[in-house]
Amino acid sequence: MITYDSVEILADFAKRQNLTLPLLSDPQSATIRAFGILNTTVPTDNMAYGIPYPGTYIVDADGVVKSKYFEDRYQDRYSAPTILLREFGSAAGTRETATKTDYLEMKHYSTRDVVRPNLRFTLVADFVLPPKMHVYTPEVKGYIPIKLELDVSPNFTAHAAEYPKGDILFLPAINERVPVYHDSFRITQDVTMAAANDLEAVLSGNREVKITGSLRYQACDDKICYLPQTLPLEWTLKVEPLDRQRVPEPIQHKPPAASGAR
16 A cells, blocks of 8 residues: 555554554655656645555556556545455455345345445345246346445445346247346346444444345246245444544644645
8 A cells, every 4th residue: 555644644543453464655756756646636836745545556467557446535535345345256255144035146245344434345146046937137228227326325325236148048938138147147236335424423322333235126037927926135344533643743734835744
């Protein structure tokens, strides 16, 4: 990890957070500028001038950048489990909720059970269908597609759900070809938690928030289409507070246009 903080600030932060990963100091933002990620939304006379856009590069064994994950707002962050899920398909959830119906089995979970304000993480639903059973993809016409939908809440921003590419199934009885899911597949949806002040105003003593939603689908086999179904979804997450502790005054950042610490 590289930041515009001094070695002393990083050492204080690493000790406080018990960090063991390397932290690289770039106090003049030279490396940040070289990568073209200097955050230009911060005024030049602001104490935070020099910070980068928050992001992560994925580099292969040959040093080639394969992908990158960046946010426009310096407060927002992609969580590491979300990046691992996207890059490697890792099922990083720790608390799964299993649902079994006559038409499918579903396990849904979050890539993070403990979240922070402004953190971006992923809600995951994994499905297994019985032999000869299928459900329709969102692109289908004339049939009821599978749809994951979250209830609106001020506690988070829901990004668009992501559906895998389906297969084309030929229905000889009606001479149609339709896009479907069968066997196993996964639907994901990223969520970014609200800002700290907004969350603190609604958190109770246990510091938990619930994300609720539903899954609607219609399952069919090689003989019949069954009645549409709607399953409730819920994720319970613990919210940890941000680390707002300042480093000792002598090593704090100073505003460019002033000599006093802020």
